[in-house]
Amino acid sequence: MFEKALKGNKYYWMWLAFLGTFMAIAAFCYVRQFHYGLGLTGMSRDVSWGLYISQFTFLVGVAAGGVMLALPYYVHNYKVFGKITILGEFLAIAALLMCLSFIVVDLGQPMRLMNVILHAQPRSMLFYDMIVLNGYLFLNILCGWVILTAERKEVKPPKWIYFFVYLSIPFAVSIHTVTAMLYCGLPGRHFWLSAIIAPRFLASAFAAGPALIVIVALILKRVANFDVGKKAVDKLATIILYAALVNMFFVGLEFFVAYYSNIPGHIHSIEYLFFGLEHNGHVYNNLVPFMRMFVVLFVVGVALLSIPYTRKRSDFWLGAGCTALFISLWLDKGIGFVLGGFVPNPLNEITEYYPTANEIFIVVGIWAMGGFVLTILYKIALGVEHEIEA
Amino acid sequence: MDKKRRDFLKIAGATTLAGLGGPAVVERLVSGTSPAQAKAAHGAETHGVVSEHEKENAPTGRRLGMVVDLRQLKKHPELMEKIVHACHAQHNVPHFPNKKDEIKWIWRTEFDKAFTEHSHYHKDKLTIANDVLVFCNHCDEPPCVKACPTRATFKTKDGIVAMDYHRCIGCRFCMAACPYGSRSFNWRDPRAGLDMNRINRHFPTRMRGVVEKCNFCAELVGLGKLPKCVEVCGSTRAMIFGDLNDPDSEIRKVLKDNFTIQRKPSLGTHPSVFYIV
Numbered sequence: 036m037f038e039k040a041l042k043g044n045k046y047y048w049m050w051l052a053f054l055g056t057f058m059a060i061a062a063f064c065y066v067r068q069f070h071y072g073l074g075l076t077g078m079s080r081d082v083s084w085g086l087y088i089s090q091f092t093f094l095v096g097v098a099a100g101g102v103m104l105a106l107p108y109y110v111h112n113y114k115v116f117g118k119i120t121i122l123g124e125f126l127a128i129a130a131l132l133m134c135l136s137f138i139v140v141d142l143g144q145p146m147r148l149m150n151v152i153l154h155a156q157p158r159s160m161l162f163y164d165m166i167v168l169n170g171y172l173f174l175n176i177l178c179g180w181v182i183l184t185a186e187r188k189e190v191k192p193p194k195w196i197y198f199f200v201y202l203s204i205p206f207a208v209s210i211h212t213v214t215a216m217l218y219c220g221l222p223g224r225h226f227w228l229s230a231i232i233a234p235r236f237l238a239s240a241f242a243a244g245p246a247l248i249v250i251v252a253l254i255l256k257r258v259a260n261f262d263v264g265k266k267a268v269d270k271l272a273t274i275i276l277y278a279a280l281v282n283m284f285f286v287g288l289e290f291f292v293a294y295y296s297n298i299p300g301h302i303h304s305i306e307y308l309f310f311g312l313e314h315n316g317h318v319y320n321n322l323v324p325f326m327r328m329f330v331v332l333f334v335v336g337v338a339l340l341s342i343p344y345t346r347k348r349s350d351f352w353l354g355a356g357c358t359a360l361f362i363s364l365w366l367d368k369g370i371g372f373v374l375g376g377f378v379p380n381p382l383n384e385i386t387e388y389y390p391t392a393n394e395i396f397i398v399v400g401i402w403a404m405g406g407f408v409l410t411i412l413y414k415i416a417l418g419v420e421h422e423i424e425a
Numbered sequence: 426m427d428k429k430r431r432d433f434l435k436i437a438g439a440t441t442l443a444g445l446g447g448p449a450v451v452e453r454l455v456s457g458t459s460p461a462q463a464k465a466a467h468g469a470e471t472h473g474v475v476s477e478h479e480k481e482n483a484p485t486g487r488r489l490g491m492v493v494d495l496r497q498l499k500k501h502p503e504l505m506e507k508i509v510h511a512c513h514a515q516h517n518v519p520h521f522p523n524k525k526d527e528i529k530w531i532w533r534t535e536f537d538k539a540f541t542e543h544s545h546y547h548k549d550k551l552t553i554a555n556d557v558l559v560f561c562n563h564c565d566e567p568p569c570v571k572a573c574p575t576r577a578t579f580k581t582k583d584g585i586v587a588m589d590y591h592r593c594i595g596c597r598f599c600m601a602a603c604p605y606g607s608r609s610f611n612w613r614d615p616r617a618g619l620d621m622n623r624i625n626r627h628f629p630t631r632m633r634g635v636v637e638k639c640n641f642c643a644e645l646v647g648l649g650k651l652p653k654c655v656e657v658c659g660s661t662r663a664m665i666f667g668d669l670n671d672p673d674s675e676i677r678k679v680l681k682d683n684f685t686i687q688r689k690p691s692l693g694t695h696p697s698v699f700y701i702v
Contacts, residue, residue: 071613071614071633072611072612072613072614072633072634073595073610073612073633073634074525074526074612074613074633076612077525078525078612079524079525079526079527079612080524080525080527080528080529080600080606080609080610081606083597083600083601083610084597084601138596141596141597142594142595142596142634143593143594143595143596143597143610143611143633143634143635143636144593144594144595144632144634144635145594147575147592147593147594148594150574150575150577150592150594151574151575151594153575154575154576154577154592155574155575156573156574156575156576158571159571159572159573159574159598160572161572161574161596161598162574165574217598218601221568221572221601221602221604222568222602222604222692222693222694223568223603223604223605223689223692224601224604300541376601377601380606381541381603381604381605381606382534382538382539382541382559382605382606383537383538383541384538386524
């Protein structure tokens with residue numbers, strides 16, 4: 036089926052070349068980092084994880100979000116999602132490849148990666164994260180490919196594949212739960228030490244993943260003559276709306292616990308993220324604009340998705356609403372959550388993190404790689420769909 | 426299901442349960458200890474409910490620990506710098522002027538920063554004026570060891586939390602897990618921050634991309650010597666090192682005779698480092 040990715044109009048190739056340029060720049064930047072060490076990033080002793088791990092955390096959510104399509108379609112036989120489900124499965128593949136890349140570029144000694152298997156430590160949450168992420172990647176490749184092949188031959192998918200399809204549903208939940216457990220099981224990091232982190236991650240994932248799918252579906256309708264159906268998009272918009280609201284509810288609960296209990300350790304990170312933290316007469320607030328933007332875009336996105344006119348009458352406003360929510364959730368989890376947890380450090384000192392240009396280019400390049408993989412996978416899937424229609 | 430099969434399953438279940446619980450009971454009987462008897466290293470007898478951080482596991486083998494006498498450090502103000510310098514020289518810890526690349530095994534800091542749970546408004550002048558030495562606590566329940574996905578950081582049978590620099594993949598999960606900020610990462614080639622003509626040839630330099638921290642001078646203790654910091658303190662006895670599980674050791678005597686505190690005891694990490702304020 037790969038041959039379908041090799042045929043396309045000039046815009047298809049220009050788009051791939053555009054993404055490829057950023058991938059090449061990132062590869063160059065990574066070679067620099069590989070030779071010098073992670074000192075080329077903005078990370079330090081105090082903020083020891085930066086953009087790489089925060090992007091990883093967010094993208095695990097995007098990968099898990101696809102389950103909001105697979106679950107209604109496969110378990111509840113919700114036929115409306117028939118055409119859109121494959122978009123979710125292939126998005127998960129691209130997102131997981133980005134996740135794994137972000138982990139690898141974050142390692143100080145990437146050549147020793149296999150030590151995680153050779154000297155496995157079953158008490159480490161990273162061990163389980165490795166298992167579920169790779170497992171979910173495998174399941175999505177398997178299910179997506181087998182179902183698409185069956186579709187192409189215009190036969191029903193083989194029965195055995197449904198075992199893996201159903202298995203992938205708990206796996207989707209598990210990837211984000213285990214990723215949350217990387218953070219919420221650490222003593223002395225008050226911001227992360229909260230039982231609500233895993234449910235909050237899932238809520239945010241079930242909004243961010245489908246939001247990206249709606250955006251892509253609207254683009255494909257225009258550029259690839261592929262319509263998933265108005266009803267499917269509308270149902271997805273409802274799912275996004277509720278999931279985003281639940282995420283905000285959980286964020287609100289974190290605020291309540293911190294400020295009502297008035298325990299300094301619980302307040303500090305939230306104060307730093309949203310208002311700026313004062314320390315020895317200096318106010319540290321470099322993440323405040325991002326977190327305020329998170330709230331503003333959340334309100335805008337929820338409004339655009341709730342008002343009947345903007346949601347149902349116009350693809351543009353629906354797309355804008357989903358984009359606003361996607362960026363909002365990215366700011367929340369892909370910026371604030373990971374970086375905020377390191378401020379203040381265990382000795383109540385404050386070090387602020389500023390990513391370097393080299394680091395940002397690597398981040399952009401990995402996102403471009405995800406877009407590249409996604410484009411090729413969608414090209415194949417849509418090629419098959421068009422072939423059947425013809 | 427017929428009767429016989431049910432009975433069989435019942436017996437099988439009961440036997441399995443007995444098999445699971447049995448060894449623990451036997452062990453308890455043989456060793457003659459109960460969890461209540463294994464009390465805190467402070468020697469403090471607490472009646473009623475014992476909170477989690479006051480409990481200590483039953484002694485097995487050696488558990489090396491340290492007492493830092495802050496009164497002695499106050500009396501000898503030059504000592505702290507000497508200790509830090511000696512430790513970093515012993516272990517070839519590089520010096521980088523850029524704080525972003527910083528690596529430190531032991532360092533001086535303010536009381537408030539070392540003891541975040543003990544800070545309050547009206548502290549005495551001496552506490553405000555004098556610093557504290559902080560380093561790895563060599564916890565009995567180390568969160569870093571649990572977090573490490575490759576067992577590159579591990580607890581030795583002496584209770585030292587040690588590092589295998591050749592196994593570490595540099596994921597820095599241990600740095601996020603350590604509640605004391607005791608761990609450093611080699612953001613760049615550490616040799617760039619060392620005078621290679623003056624390094625200690627008996628201890629390896631590290632490579633970039635691995636985590637490091639205080640190792641209680643395992644390389645010296647293994648030879649029957651004292652850790653470098655303790656050696657530097659000499660007759661001031663500002664730092665006392667020994668086996669916390671040996672009731673006759675000097676460190677246990679010091680712990681018995683003095684009021685000591687620990688860093689963040691509420692986290693249940695059971696640090697092996699004690700401070701006399």
